[in-house]
Amino acid sequence: MCTRQLAADTHSRITTASSKQSTGQNRYSTVLLLSLCCPTSIVFAQTVETDITELEEIVVEEEGEPETALPLGIGISGDTLSTAPGSGGDPLRTLQSLPGFNYADDEEGLPAVRGSRPGDNYFQTDFAPTGYLFHTLGLSVFHPDLIKTFNIYQSAYGPEFSGVNGGVFDIELREPKTDRLRGSVDISLFQAGALIEGPISETQSFYLAGRISYLDLLIGDQLQDEEPDEEGFSIIEFPKYSDYQGKYVWKPSEENKITAQLNGASDIAAIEAEEGSKDVDTDPIFAGTTSFEQRFHQQALVWDHVANEKLSFKSLFSHSRSGDKGSIGNAGSFDLIDDSIMLKSHANYALNSQHDLTIGAQITKQDIDLDVSFSLPPCGEFEVECFFTGVEKQTEQLNDTYTSTRAFVKDSWFVNDRLTLYPGLSFHTEDYLDKQFVEPRFTAEYALSDDTIISAGLGQYNQAPDYVVSSRVFGNPDIEYSSALHAQVGVQRSFSRGWSVKSELYYKSLDNLATTDTELNYTSDGEGSAFGLDTLIRKNLTNKFSGWASISLSEASRKDKRTGESFVFEYDQPINVSLVGSYKFNDRWSLGARLWAHSGAPYTPVIDASEDPNTPGFYRPNYGKLNSKRFPLYHRVDLRIDRTFKRKKDNTMGAYFEIQNLLGTKNAAEYDYNADYTERELLTQNEGFFSIGFKASF
Numbered sequence: 001m002c003t004r005q006l007a008a009d010t011h012s013r014i015t016t017a018s019s020k021q022s023t024g025q026n027r028y029s030t031v032l033l034l035s036l037c038c039p040t041s042i043v044f045a046q047t048v049e050t051d052i053t054e055l056e057e058i059v060v061e062e063e064g065e066p067e068t069a070l071p072l073g074i075g076i077s078g079d080t081l082s083t084a085p086g087s088g089g090d091p092l093r094t095l096q097s098l099p100g101f102n103y104a105d106d107e108e109g110l111p112a113v114r115g116s117r118p119g120d121n122y123f124q125t126d127f128a129p130t131g132y133l134f135h136t137l138g139l140s141v142f143h144p145d146l147i148k149t150f151n152i153y154q155s156a157y158g159p160e161f162s163g164v165n166g167g168v169f170d171i172e173l174r175e176p177k178t179d180r181l182r183g184s185v186d187i188s189l190f191q192a193g194a195l196i197e198g199p200i201s202e203t204q205s206f207y208l209a210g211r212i213s214y215l216d217l218l219i220g221d222q223l224q225d226e227e228p229d230e231e232g233f234s235i236i237e238f239p240k241y242s243d244y245q246g247k248y249v250w251k252p253s254e255e256n257k258i259t260a261q262l263n264g265a266s267d268i269a270a271i272e273a274e275e276g277s278k279d280v281d282t283d284p285i286f287a288g289t290t291s292f293e294q295r296f297h298q299q300a301l302v303w304d305h306v307a308n309e310k311l312s313f314k315s316l317f318s319h320s321r322s323g324d325k326g327s328i329g330n331a332g333s334f335d336l337i338d339d340s341i342m343l344k345s346h347a348n349y350a351l352n353s354q355h356d357l358t359i360g361a362q363i364t365k366q367d368i369d370l371d372v373s374f375s376l377p378p379c380g381e382f383e384v385e386c387f388f389t390g391v392e393k394q395t396e397q398l399n400d401t402y403t404s405t406r407a408f409v410k411d412s413w414f415v416n417d418r419l420t421l422y423p424g425l426s427f428h429t430e431d432y433l434d435k436q437f438v439e440p441r442f443t444a445e446y447a448l449s450d451d452t453i454i455s456a457g458l459g460q461y462n463q464a465p466d467y468v469v470s471s472r473v474f475g476n477p478d479i480e481y482s483s484a485l486h487a488q489v490g491v492q493r494s495f496s497r498g499w500s501v502k503s504e505l506y507y508k509s510l511d512n513l514a515t516t517d518t519e520l521n522y523t524s525d526g527e528g529s530a531f532g533l534d535t536l537i538r539k540n541l542t543n544k545f546s547g548w549a550s551i552s553l554s555e556a557s558r559k560d561k562r563t564g565e566s567f568v569f570e571y572d573q574p575i576n577v578s579l580v581g582s583y584k585f586n587d588r589w590s591l592g593a594r595l596w597a598h599s600g601a602p603y604t605p606v607i608d609a610s611e612d613p614n615t616p617g618f619y620r621p622n623y624g625k626l627n628s629k630r631f632p633l634y635h636r637v638d639l640r641i642d643r644t645f646k647r648k649k650d651n652t653m654g655a656y657f658e659i660q661n662l663l664g665t666k667n668a669a670e671y672d673y674n675a676d677y678t679e680r681e682l683l684t685q686n687e688g689f690f691s692i693g694f695k696a697s698f
Helices: 002-013 017-023 078-083 091-097 215-225
Strands: 029-034 039-045 057-061 075-077 122-125 147-153 168-173 182-188 191-199 204-213 233-253 256-273 288-306 311-328 332-350 355-374 394-414 419-430 435-447 452-463 482-494 499-517 521-539 545-560 565-568 575-584 589-598 606-611 619-623 634-648 651-660 668-673 680-684 689-697
Touching: 078 091, 091 147, 091 575, 091 589, 215 233, 233 288
Parallel strands: 057 075, 122 168
Antiparallel strands: 029 039, 057 147, 147 168, 182 191, 182 689, 191 204, 204 233, 233 256, 256 288, 288 311, 311 332, 332 355, 355 394, 394 419, 419 435, 435 452, 452 482, 482 499, 499 521, 521 545, 545 565, 545 575, 575 589, 589 634, 606 619, 634 651, 651 689, 668 680
């Protein structure tokens, strides 16, 4: 099942080296996700710019800060996210419980946001682009105690963001604590971590944090010694990962702050699939070793400067180096190194009592070293399935330097005490595909009362094609950027005792999506649309109870303009509901539960199959209409218990126990077929899993 799924996605997910060239961003960062059973995908990320002004966002704040109802977003403390049922102690996993995010599988880390694919999202940390956000097992790459704010811009964001048509994930890690030298250790089922922080002097402070997985030490050797299982798989390298964060803050004066920061992560895994095994018999070329090694390291220097009461600056100089290498059976191998330097600066100027101007500019220089040798057919979301068997192997080698520039301007126009307008313009250019774009953006807020705010946004967005699509060997170097129009309107109402309600109605149209072509490999003849209503009903902790209800009603589709055929988007989920609640019995004990339910994923039915005349024993299926069937309703219940042990002042210990899918519901994942497609088996997602964690601070 997993190998065939990899075959279906590899064309777009070995993906994204050239889109990074064309945007001058991190779209080269390949993320080959290899689960405990097998690989699932290779994805590339891309970078965009951000700004201090926050528009259309979901904000996750650090523990200890008040949970506020922001005018254009949702504020949830880091502690709430870390302790939410289903999170496994990882704050970013709680994204599954927020509106506007769809997941094809409950173990996925990256969401599809409002009709865009997971690879269409962008991630940055502390004003600098992030190589990748999730490890292979779906856990985030950040120590949970360091997350200060987590901003999610789902659609219709301002001109400070450009280069993507999906969601923007902007993470800010907190500053080091300055009262005394302190530290913490935490251990969970998958990993162990440590954090140390404190003051260096009255004006200087630091922290260092790191985590490493250890399941490979406990059971990896045992699994490697075992014979291939009944599916024909054996583990060569059990998935393992590590990550680190570091920050040094120097405040020489009230007007200046200088921050040096480090971030990095690595992942590695490998499996062996025997020829003729059940999971590769529908695409035999995937027999053999599938492996990957992924890593990124980043160093950055940030200068915050307040020139006077009207003018302030935030400037960044960063260097990052990311690498991805691996092989997929007999289909081929890839090796990528991306070494990038970025210089970025944003300035805020209070023009007068009604106008605050924000101006930003960025230049990125990338040295790319790429070596790909693959049997890679053209295919994508407009194709039913990719088959690599029988495709001629091709090679592309690239060693070059590319430059991109970006600039934007935005006006925060305070029309009166109730109405604020945010008109803006974004410009970017790059020298890989030699493209230039000017994108208008507009956002507005209107306060009906002290408790009720209406917001609206509209904007144009352009996104570079993935590596495979624009490759001179595997794709079409004359392919167009995809474009998107975002529009949304929302209302937020706050009530007494911590209750609030926020609803957003959105629409997104997509054009110039990549479609396959027999002569050119790819053309820009696809389009799509998405619309829906996202609602969040929330209860902040005021006494014993806290939680929220997330309700998303949506529809997302794609259309091939050449044939006029329309079909359901593969991440389409018309109904997606999460109910999350926690009850705090006292300072030591709390209990939480989550109910997560959503429409089943679309799939394409197989009618019959015929043997390939050029490859005996290899059958090619005949499909019905693309994504015309749907799996049954997905539903799952998670339970969590937290226990805090108090030892003495400033020193605490705590533990949690969590059961995911408490009822053992067998939610559908996909169908697994035999070689000639005469038999199929329904494979299921997580049927039940427990996690346990321990943390001590000193």
